[in-house]
Amino acid sequence: NVDAEVTLPRIHLAGTDENDLxxxxxxxxxxxxxxxxxxxxxxxxxxxxxxxxxxxxxxxxxxxxxxxxxxxxxxxxxxxxxxxxxxxxxxxxxxxxxxxxxxxxxxxxxxxxxxxxxxxxxxxxxxxxxxxFIGLSNNIGGTPTLPGVPEVPGILVNKYGRRFVSESDHYAWVLRNVFAQEDHIAWGVFDAKAAALTGAAVGGVSPLSDDFSKEIADGSVVKAETIEDLAAQMGVPSKNVKAALDTWNTDMAAPEKADSQFPSRACGLEAIDTPPYYATRSYDYSxxxxxxxxxxxxxxxxxxxxxxxxxxxxxxxxxxxxxxxxxxxxxxxxxxxxxxxxxxxxxxxxxxxx
The missing domain is CATH 3.50.50.60 (FAD/NAD(P)-binding domain)
Known part of the structure; x- marks a missing residue:
């Protein structure tokens, strides 16, 4: 575990009411x-x-x-x-x-x-x-969020359902790796526990609805009770997504909770095992x-x-x-x-x- 003083929020916000610049x-x-x-x-x-x-x-x-x-x-x-x-x-x-x-x-x-x-x-x-360029991700799976909100536990997978980067690395590095994937396709995958940390409190580029109803309706977030159904909606091989999650959850069951694939990730690690499961395409904004x-x-x-x-x-x-x-x-x-x-x-x- 990392001391709380080491992980103080670093995003710079100002103003106390809606009229403040x-x-x-x-x-x-x-x-x-x-x-x-x-x-x-x-x-x-x-x-x-x-x-x-x-x-x-x-x-x-x-x-x-x-x-x-x-x-x-x-x-x-x-x-x-x-x-x-x-x-x-x-x-x-x-x-x-x-x-x-x-x-x-x-x-x-x-x-x-x-x-x-x-x-x-x-x-x-x-x-x-x-x-x-200065990139900003829309993704909520496995990325740092706003001050005071925990890191959302999730993983990024490409069009083949495989992880390719430590999700909590520097965001510019993560976005560069997203772009480097075939067809520039990457998905953030997370579960109900992570979904409870997100919604309108996190936002990113634009505020999210608390229950993802708006995003599910417009197709920007997919939701399923099983990984197989989720992968089918994503259009990626379900066996690879399942293998990625199995490896992740095995790591999280160990006492040290260390990411065996990308050891640079230091904190905010949780198992991704509570349905329903969610996925959203990862895009960057300039x-x-x-x-x-x-x-x-x-x-x-x-x-x-x-x-x-x-x-x-x-x-x-x-x-x-x-x-x-x-x-x-x-x-x-x-x-x-x-x-x-x-x-x-x-x-x-x-x-x-x-």
Whole structure:
């Protein structure tokens, strides 16, 4: 057993009533108020289209779709997010995200189409960290849930009814393994004990009904009294699902309750043996692409020769390389905007006028 203090909830929630801003809204609202209080001027409904350089290659401003040129007295800071909604860039860098876009599972702003990355590339910027995205699973079988809710005991099986990953590994790693399965098919399998822990209290991408009646009616959750019937509804070999569950339950009957197939799983292990049994397809949703313009420790954009592009900075998801090829963990995206945003601003202010 793991000490409770080691497994304290790590998902970041805020607000105490329905009128409180939460998640990204609260983050952006605080930054917006601070900027407005400082006197920052915002130009809305106006897209920057091209960076402007002088004869010496110094970035001096941007051209916008209102036909105006906006000058950066000391520098230009790109903070346009990544290519979350760009099918063209997904085709070039990340086929996993191609599938997510095709299935309509992108949860990012529709305007995140990689404009800042293209603008940087047009003046010779190098790219870094391309190829991953921040994924969020809809699956409730064997995955961590919300703060204060126990881990749901369940297993993931592929279209052949076989386990292929430790379900409580890092969620980005689990989602990558789901996508790697044939036809990208995986099912979360759990029982009545796990079902009692889920429902509207867990939710994930969208709240679940307490008894799964809505999900069973629309086919997103299947339910059966036997594993054989459940496997038939899933369209997977029942002998393999049964073998996976038999192995799991044998492990859970042992005093140490250790997962013999994927030993990295450390806690939240329970037998899956109480009917009715449930299964739901495992899908991932995109919270944003990883990768963008290469920057240095001063948040300066780096060109393909390894040199800083004069008076050009990048912060947030438009910059790449500081996360790797898949999302390292909850809160990293916010931390990156704060750390590199502050770095870009402080270093830009120290520039001489362009």
């Amino acid at each position: 939460m998640y990204g809204q609260a983050h952006v609202a605080a930054l917006l108020k601070a900027a407005e209080d400082t006197g920052v001027e915002f130009v809305y409904k106006t897209a920057a289209t091209r960076l402007v350089q002088n004869a010496d290659g110094i970035v001096t401003g941007v051209l916008a779709d209102d036909k105006k040129r906006y000058r950066g007295k000391k520098a230009v800071i790109l903070a346009t997010c990544s290519y979350d909604r760009s099918e063209e860039m997904a085709q070039a860098f990340n086929y996993h995200m191609v599938q997510v876009l095709k299935d309509g599972r992108a949860l990012t702003a529709a305007t995140n189409t990689g404009d800042g990355i293209r603008m940087g590339m047009s003046v010779g910027a190098a790219l870094d960290g391309m190829g991953g 919270l944003g692409a990883l990768g963008g313009l290469k920057i240095n420790t001063k948040s300066q954009v780096i060109d393909t020769e390894g040199e800083a592009i004069s008076h050009l900075y990048a912060a947030g998801q438009v910059a790449g390389g500081f996360m790797g090829s898949y999302y390292p963990g909850t809160g990293t995206g916010i931390l990156a905007t704060l750390a590199f945003g502050r770095s870009a601003a402080e270093n830009a202010l120290n520039e001489s006028e362009a």
